[in-house]
Amino acid sequence: MSKLNVPRRTLLLGSAAIVLAPAAAFATTSPDIGKPAPAFTAVDSNGKTWSLADLKGKVVVLETTNHDCPYVRKHYNANNMQDQQREAAAKGVVWLTVASSATGEQGHVTAQQANDLTKSRNAAPAAVLLDPQSKVARAYGATVTPHMYIIDAKGTLVYKGGIDSIPSSSAADIPKATQYVRVALGQVLAGQPVADASTRAYGCTLKYPKTSS
Amino acid sequence: MARFLALLLVLLASPAFAQSASAQAVVQTENVRSELVSEVAAVKAGEPFWVGLRQTIKPKWHTYWKNPGESGLPTEIAWKLPEGAKADPIVWPAPMRFDIGGIINYGFKDESVLLVRITPPANLSGPLTLAAEANWLVCEDVCIPEEGKFELVLPSGATATPASPETRALFEQARRALPTQSPWPARYGVSKAGDPTLLVEAKGLKADAISDIYFFPAEWGPVATMAKQNATVTAEGIRIPLKKGDAKAAMPAELAGTLVLTEKTADGRVKQAFDLSAKLDPAFVPTGASASLANAVGAEQISLVQALLFALLGGLILNLMPCVFPVLAMKAAAFARLAGHEQSAMRRDGIAYTAGVLISFAAMAGVVIAIRSAAGEVSWGFQFQSPVFSLLIAYLFFVVGLNLSGVFEVGGRLAGVGQGLVSRGGTTGAFFTGVLAVIVATPCTAPFMAAALGFALSQPAPATVAVLLAMGLGLALPYLALSMTPALQRLMPRPGPWMDRLRQFLAFPMYASAVWMIWVLTQQTGADGVLYALGGMILIAFAIWLLRIGTGASTGTWLRRGLAAAAVLLAFAATLKLDDSPATAASASGGAQAGVSFDGWERFSRARMAEAVAEGKPVFVDFTAAWCITCLVNERVALEVPAVRKAFEQAGVVKLKGDWTNRDAEITGVLKELGRAGVPLYLFWAPGADRPKILPQVLTESLILSELSSIQQAKR
Numbered sequence: 001m002s003k004l005n006v007p008r009r010t011l012l013l014g015s016a017a018i019v020l021a022p023a024a025a026f027a028t029t030s031p032d033i034g035k036p037a038p039a040f041t042a043v044d045s046n047g048k049t050w051s052l053a054d055l056k057g058k059v060v061v062l063e064t065t066n067h068d069c070p071y072v073r074k075h076y077n078a079n080n081m082q083d084q085q086r087e088a089a090a091k092g093v094v095w096l097t098v099a100s101s102a103t104g105e106q107g108h109v110t111a112q113q114a115n116d117l118t119k120s121r122n123a124a125p126a127a128v129l130l131d132p133q134s135k136v137a138r139a140y141g142a143t144v145t146p147h148m149y150i151i152d153a154k155g156t157l158v159y160k161g162g163i164d165s166i167p168s169s170s171a172a173d174i175p176k177a178t179q180y181v182r183v184a185l186g187q188v189l190a191g192q193p194v195a196d197a198s199t200r201a202y203g204c205t206l207k208y209p210k211t212s213s
Numbered sequence: 214m215a216r217f218l219a220l221l222l223v224l225l226a227s228p229a230f231a232q233s234a235s236a237q238a239v240v241q242t243e244n245v246r247s248e249l250v251s252e253v254a255a256v257k258a259g260e261p262f263w264v265g266l267r268q269t270i271k272p273k274w275h276t277y278w279k280n281p282g283e284s285g286l287p288t289e290i291a292w293k294l295p296e297g298a299k300a301d302p303i304v305w306p307a308p309m310r311f312d313i314g315g316i317i318n319y320g321f322k323d324e325s326v327l328l329v330r331i332t333p334p335a336n337l338s339g340p341l342t343l344a345a346e347a348n349w350l351v352c353e354d355v356c357i358p359e360e361g362k363f364e365l366v367l368p369s370g371a372t373a374t375p376a377s378p379e380t381r382a383l384f385e386q387a388r389r390a391l392p393t394q395s396p397w398p399a400r401y402g403v404s405k406a407g408d409p410t411l412l413v414e415a416k417g418l419k420a421d422a423i424s425d426i427y428f429f430p431a432e433w434g435p436v437a438t439m440a441k442q443n444a445t446v447t448a449e450g451i452r453i454p455l456k457k458g459d460a461k462a463a464m465p466a467e468l469a470g471t472l473v474l475t476e477k478t479a480d481g482r483v484k485q486a487f488d489l490s491a492k493l494d495p496a497f498v499p500t501g502a503s504a505s506l507a508n509a510v511g512a513e514q515i516s517l518v519q520a521l522l523f524a525l526l527g528g529l530i531l532n533l534m535p536c537v538f539p540v541l542a543m544k545a546a547a548f549a550r551l552a553g554h555e556q557s558a559m560r561r562d563g564i565a566y567t568a569g570v571l572i573s574f575a576a577m578a579g580v581v582i583a584i585r586s587a588a589g590e591v592s593w594g595f596q597f598q599s600p601v602f603s604l605l606i607a608y609l610f611f612v613v614g615l616n617l618s619g620v621f622e623v624g625g626r627l628a629g630v631g632q633g634l635v636s637r638g639g640t641t642g643a644f645f646t647g648v649l650a651v652i653v654a655t656p657c658t659a660p661f662m663a664a665a666l667g668f669a670l671s672q673p674a675p676a677t678v679a680v681l682l683a684m685g686l687g688l689a690l691p692y693l694a695l696s697m698t699p700a701l702q703r704l705m706p707r708p709g710p711w712m713d714r715l716r717q718f719l720a721f722p723m724y725a726s727a728v729w730m731i732w733v734l735t736q737q738t739g740a741d742g743v744l745y746a747l748g749g750m751i752l753i754a755f756a757i758w759l760l761r762i763g764t765g766a767s768t769g770t771w772l773r774r775g776l777a778a779a780a781v782l783l784a785f786a787a788t789l790k791l792d793d794s795p796a797t798a799a800s801a802s803g804g805a806q807a808g809v810s811f812d813g814w815e816r817f818s819r820a821r822m823a824e825a826v827a828e829g830k831p832v833f834v835d836f837t838a839a840w841c842i843t844c845l846v847n848e849r850v851a852l853e854v855p856a857v858r859k860a861f862e863q864a865g866v867v868k869l870k871g872d873w874t875n876r877d878a879e880i881t882g883v884l885k886e887l888g889r890a891g892v893p894l895y896l897f898w899a900p901g902a903d904r905p906k907i908l909p910q911v912l913t914e915s916l917i918l919s920e921l922s923s924i925q926q927a928k929r
Binding site: 143160 | 283433434
């Protein structure tokens with residue numbers, strides 16, 4: 001309780017400083033594996049609100065996307081992403097594609113565009129979350145598209161990293177690569193710890209809003 | 214003609230011509246022009262040689278290093294070589310850092326040459342065909358993967374033939390862009406939190422000559438590439454605190470990477486790159502120490518708007534700081550004189566004072582910008598680090614004091630001396646009071662000002678000017694408001710004989726300020742300073758007396774005027790004497806008696822601070838200067854009171870004092886790292902803390918005691 005001794009002037013200055021403290025700059029740390037996954041709430045392309053808190057009891061996959069990014073295209077053109085989305089859905093996993101490109105940046109989509117893309121690419125996520133201020137991406141420290149995260153039924157972050165093990169833009173590499181997300185999901189659903197819980201994500205730089213911060 | 218044909222034949226036969234004649238392997242993609250070049254025109258079987266993939270990148274776009282950073286992909290070359298030939302891995306040039314919306318990438322812009330050593334088959338006969346498929350990612354905001362197929366056919370012979378001089382020059386240039394092997398051993402330790410700290414044992418580097426230090430880890434994983442690196446140069450070498458990366462694996466036995474730094478040499482700034490591999494040293498458990506200064510609790514990173522607001526607030530509070538008191542005294546006197554005058558006179562006076570303050574701040578901004586562009590560094594209160602300045606200010610205070618005492622009135626005859634202008638009634642006087650207020654205010658840092666100033670001094674010119682002007686507005690605001698508001702003026706007492714008495718009384722704070730400046734001077738130059746300053750004051754007083762004893766145009770008057778001028782000149786000549794006095798040199802090099810009192814304190818150095826922090830001791834650092842009144846007041850009322858002294862002792866606090874009375878590059882460096890431009894600055898390291906806490910600029914006894922009791926409680 002020694003704080004009570006602090007003179008009023010200092011308290012005054014202190015509180016002013018807190019009020020004026022700048023907004024946190026870009027989060028330089030991504031959340032830790034084994035810790036509660038950062039909470040988020042976002043609206044999907046059909047106007048439905050999704051909140052991580054409401055998904056307790058279900059395994060959740062997050063996939064950051066930017067449909068014009070060559071690495072995203074690599075996995076969609078080869079149907080790798082769609083296949084994994086369907087497999088996940090079949091096992092009761094909630095797969096959320098997150099369109100985190102900021103307004104005006106490459107990969108930014110309106111609700112209509114997002115739905116059109118899902119249709120044209122024959123994709124099967126549980127939902128496409130619209131994240132035009134990159135809030136979800138920021139909370140998870142996402143740096144690229146696609147950047148993948150798995151959250152277990154208890155809300156713990158159990159995987160973060162790339163979709164697979166060969167960082168290239170060539171679809172020919174997909175069959176040769178270890179599909180990290182598929183392997184990790186299998187382990188999570190089998191109640192096993194994830195062996196490769198943090199891998200290098202590769203892809204295009206995530207298009208965060210251009211601010212001076 | 215025959216000769217020409219012969220020449221042509223010779224040329225055709227020469228291998229150099231053969232190579233330039235065969236189409237060089239050039240691939241033009243949307244954003245990059247790539248060319249496969251060889252350092253030899255003809256190869257010799259089994260003898261290794263170098264080729265390079267030269268990439269000319271579209272302006273503003275970049276390609277990637279072997280560790281691309283948080284996103285991106287390194288350029289890859291897949292070789293198709295004849296049986297028995299071998300291509301080594303790419304030898305990478307030193308990378309650059311790119312910040313894309315906060316995401317850090319490592320790579321190259323404009324042009325890069327990726328070198329590869331090729332060994333032809335030992336049994337090579339006939340030409341060697343080098344085929345390669347390269348792919349690279351090139352990004353601006355958006356990223357485009359590109360690729361190219363290259364083929365280079367090189368004739369073989371009994372000896373290797375060098376390529377054209379231009380090509381060889383290109384290779385020379387490419388080699389200069391490569392990192393060299395680090396001449397210093399390096400090791401790294403991991404903190405309890407798991408964050409590695411790299412220590413490059415480059416002893417004896419000059420801290421102020423090295424800047425822009427950055428460690429590019431060779432691989433993704435052990436080190437977070439996105440985290441800021443706040444490297445410091447200490448006696449033990451270069452210390453770079455890093456953040457652990459995302460790889461789950463244990464920290465590697467060797468942490469490899471490229472260290473890039475800029476060294477200030479006689480020939481200008483030189484960028485250097487070193488490849489190094491640091492061994493994991495289990496005995497080295499970094500506790501942050503000097504390394505994480507920039508993570509200090511309370512170190513503000515502020516925006517321009519905040520800086521402007523802080524500057525305004527700081528300027529306002531400056532009115533309450535001890536160093537402006539003497540000027541406030543003058544202002545109060547002037548105001549009292551004006552009391553009862555017409556509204557318009559008051560307003561004019563207020564505006565003139567504000568203009569004086571603002572123009573002085575603008576002039577100071579100009580000086581700051583000029584010094585910065587010339588010397589690269591500038592600090593708040595820097596002028597007080599000059600003994601000449603201290604002496605001149607002492608004279609100024611003295612003369613203003615004499616004027617307030619009524620020793621002389623100004624009839625324009627003493628024009629040219631600042632005081633004359635100050636005490637002149639009306640708007641000119643008010644204007645120069647504003648100027649004087651700014652001159653004496655500079656050694657003070659008020660709360661809020663520190664952050665704003667730190668910001669202002671590190672920003673481009675327009676922001677510097679804006680912040681300093683905001684500060685000036687803050688300083689002038691109370692008086693301006695008073696002069697503009699009749700309601701407030703009605704609260705002023707009626708004019709009367711008390712006004713003269715008040716004015717005479719106010720001379721005494723002025724004399725006190727002059728005494729203080731002389732004391733500052735002695736800290737800077739030693740005891741001789743007193744002799745020059747007091748002697749100078751006698752001369753000035755003598756000059757004033759001479760001028761007062763007669764008027765008119767008689768010969769005697771002119772003689773007296775001449776004598777007075779000579780006396781003043783002599784007083785000012787003392788400044789010349791000061792600058793090259795041996796005492797100056799002695800104190801500048803850190804003579805033990807120079808500067809502020811070190812009784813019970815150790816002299817600050819980064820190395821000592823790092824050492825004490827590493828030992829897990831609580832450390833208190835006081836950055837102070839003899840010319841900083843706020844510092845001295847803090848010492849008197851908070852740091853040196855018996856209760857605090859005892860509490861320091863009981864808690865086993867290591868007390869370090871940094872004396873910034875004279876120029877000191879190490880302290881200036883620390884201040885800069887913490888975003889500060891001046892003193893006072895107080896740092897407190899709790900035992901085992903990995904970062905210091907910055908305490909407020911205005912200290913109180915209870916504040917220090919509560920800091921100390923919090924570590925006592927933590928101990929239990």
